[in-house]
Amino acid sequence: MNGHDSELMESVLISSGFQRVDSEAAANIVILNTCSVREQAEHKAIGRLQQLARRKALEKNFYLGVSGCMAQNLGLELFRRVPALDFAIAPGSIYAIGEVLKRLEHGEKQIFLANGDIETFAEDDTNFCRRKITRVSAFVTIANGCNMNCAYCIVPKTRGRETCRPINNIMHEVQFLVANGVKEIILGGQIVNFYGIRKIPFENGKSPFVQLLEKIHTIDGLERIRFLSPHPSGFRDDLIRSYSDLPKLCPHVHFPIQSGSDRILRAMRRSYTRRMALEILGNLRRSIPAMAISTDLIVGFPGEMEEDFHQTEQLFNEIDFDMAFIFKYSPRAGTSAAAMGNQIPKIISEERNQILLKRLAVTSLRRNQLFLNSHQSVLVEASSAKDPRILWGYTPHHKKVFFPAPEKMIGKIVDVKITRITTCALTGTLASE
Ligand code: 5AD
Ligand code: SF4
Numbered sequence: 001m002n003g004h005d006s007e008l009m010e011s012v013l014i015s016s017g018f019q020r021v022d023s024e025a026a027a028n029i030v031i032l033n034t035c036s037v038r039e040q041a042e043h044k045a046i047g048r049l050q051q052l053a054r055r056k057a058l059e060k061n062f063y064l065g066v067s068g069c070m071a072q073n074l075g076l077e078l079f080r081r082v083p084a085l086d087f088a089i090a091p092g093s094i095y096a097i098g099e100v101l102k103r104l105e106h107g108e109k110q111i112f113l114a115n116g117d118i119e120t121f122a123e124d125d126t127n128f129c130r131r132k133i134t135r136v137s138a139f140v141t142i143a144n145g146c147n148m149n150c151a152y153c154i155v156p157k158t159r160g161r162e163t164c165r166p167i168n169n170i171m172h173e174v175q176f177l178v179a180n181g182v183k184e185i186i187l188g189g190q191i192v193n194f195y196g197i198r199k200i201p202f203e204n205g206k207s208p209f210v211q212l213l214e215k216i217h218t219i220d221g222l223e224r225i226r227f228l229s230p231h232p233s234g235f236r237d238d239l240i241r242s243y244s245d246l247p248k249l250c251p252h253v254h255f256p257i258q259s260g261s262d263r264i265l266r267a268m269r270r271s272y273t274r275r276m277a278l279e280i281l282g283n284l285r286r287s288i289p290a291m292a293i294s295t296d297l298i299v300g301f302p303g304e305m306e307e308d309f310h311q312t313e314q315l316f317n318e319i320d321f322d323m324a325f326i327f328k329y330s331p332r333a334g335t336s337a338a339a340m341g342n343q344i345p346k347i348i349s350e351e352r353n354q355i356l357l358k359r360l361a362v363t364s365l366r367r368n369q370l371f372l373n374s375h376q377s378v379l380v381e382a383s384s385a386k387d388p389r390i391l392w393g394y395t396p397h398h399k400k401v402f403f404p405a406p407e408k409m410i411g412k413i414v415d416v417k418i419t420r421i422t423t424c425a426l427t428g429t430l431a432s433e
Pocket of ligand 1: 037038152153154256258296297298327328329330331332
């Protein structure tokens with residue numbers, strides 16, 4: 001979502017008359033779009049800001065800003081930590097970036113916009129028309145914020161209560177993107193499968209999210225639909241069936257499990273059990289051929305005993321993840337887990353992290369092997385940075401494929417025969433245009 005927010009700010013700035021430059025040194029305005037999920041990211045951002053602040057003393061016409069979760073999390077404290085900072089904008093107010101810069105030009109100082117300071121998700125919002133389309137795949141925000149209360153997570157504080165975007169407005173954006181060459185969309189929000197759950201009634205047993213998928217599926221010219229991320233609770237049969245009913249819905253799910261131990265899931269306040277999660281993933285793998293599954297996992301959550309970690313290792317054996325993002329638990333001030341006893345020493349989290357990474361290398365290789373010698377339809381994104389004669393793109397299962405082909409293939413869906421695999425990518429040859 002942060003990557004997408006950066007793109008949105010860029011589009012708003014360009015349409016307000018600003019220009020993009022190629023290097024930080026050439027810029028008069030530098031905005032750090034920040035993440036607060038782990039402490040280290042915040043430390044790094046503060047360090048970078050303090051470095052950049054030195055330019056303020058030397059260049060009269062230089063503006064420095066922070067956007068994203070850290071702006072909401074630290075608020076006015078940021079101006080104390082970095083006195084040269086000109087502005088801080090929380091994730092919910094980034095559309096106001098153009099106006100903030102105008103206010104600075106008029107001499108205002110240290111401007112702070114929190115979540116809720118500007119209206120988001122208006123029914124008739126047309127800001128998306130200002131989007132600069134650079135890729136064949138585009139992210140589309142359908143909801144923002146989160147009403148869950150996971151013990152480790154800062155997001156409910158930084159992105160606020162869940163708000164969801166009206167269906168018609170989402171449809172307009174997707175239609176606009178497709179009319180401008182986009183072939184794949186990624187629907188995004190903190191918990192996409194809870195989309196509209198309190199506002200839109202179920203229809204024939206279908207949740208508002210599944211209704212949204214069905215509507216988007218009707219858009220001609222759109223080839224692929226993905227979403228990020230669902231919550232394991234609320235991943236019901238209607239959504240599992242969508243994968244068979246809607247051919248544009250890609251056979252890959254990012255399913256953040258967080259832990260394989262019921263005791264830890266309960267302590268994390270994750271409202272599902274290991275068995276429930278396994279059942280959903282089992283159903284998905286049974287009903288959709290070679291369904292790709294990726295996940296998020298936290299190791300070293302307070303109180304995670306050897307036995308709990310062992311349960312997570314076991315889960316790894318049972319699921320064979322295609323990909324997993326493994327995080328070492330990072331205590332975040334203001335979350336309930338930060339105040340828990342039994343914090344796990346860093347050295348143990350690191351050890352557990354390494355064990356899972358090693359196992360992931362085995363499972364992702366095994367999963368990629370399923371595709372060796374097969375033909376895959378690849379949505380071509382770009383040429384490789386190392387060699388412009390090599391293009392890359394993704395298969396429906398979200399496997400990255402490299403293959404030699406002329407540049408004119410970029411943006412197309414092509415048939416590639418897979419000839420080699422590694423843990424993180426596939427290589428192949430073009431079978432047809
Ligand atoms: N420490 C470590 N990882 C975290 N995540 C969220 N909060 C924390 C934290 N305090 C991870 C979760 C989530 C992903 C985006 O970041 O796994 O799914
Ligand atoms: Fe954080 Fe939990 Fe909400 Fe995900 S569901 S954003 S982990 S509070």
